[in-house]
Amino acid sequence: MTKVRIPGTWSAAVTVISEKLGVRRAAHAAGVGDRTIYKWSDPDMATTPTLAQAAALDRAYVAAGGTSMPLLECYGRMVDPAAAELAACSRALVGDIAGLAKEAGEAVSYSLQASQPGASRMAVLRAMQETQEAAQSIGSLSRRLGAIFRRSAEQRPMMQGNR
The missing domain is CATH 1.10.260 (434 Repressor (Amino-terminal Domain))
Known part of the structure; x- marks a missing residue:
């Protein structure tokens, strides 16, 4: 296992x-x-x-x-527990989720434009930029969730038992 x-x-x-x-x-x-x-x-x-x-x-x-x-x-x-505390804020999590939704929507929109016949290089470049921003938003959301998980684990006593 x-x-x-x-x-x-x-x-x-x-x-x-x-x-x-x-x-x-x-x-x-x-x-x-x-x-x-x-x-x-x-x-x-x-x-x-x-x-x-x-x-x-x-x-x-x-x-x-x-x-x-x-x-x-x-x-x-x-090494930065103060940042971890700040990152664990539930209100900030909601902001990260909203930011991801916005960035993902823009990435899809611009990618659809870039997929059209005769799309300009600028349209493709803009789609690439938007997908990169969406990827960064996913990373931010993932880090925020990890901080919340660790914070909740620290607040609960660990269960001891046989492995």
């Missing part, structure tokens, strides 16, 4: 990277053995990469076509 990894944690970030790169390539990028990648991706282990190793893994992930830097995002949330 696969262990559940909470999004935004070190183990989840390493798992995302190793799934994209493969364990062997991830280990090579970080300058460690395969077993170390498995340990870093295990939510029951307390071990994590160094900053230099995390940077190397994020760079390799982006070079392989990854669209984010999972370990950098994890580190950023960890």
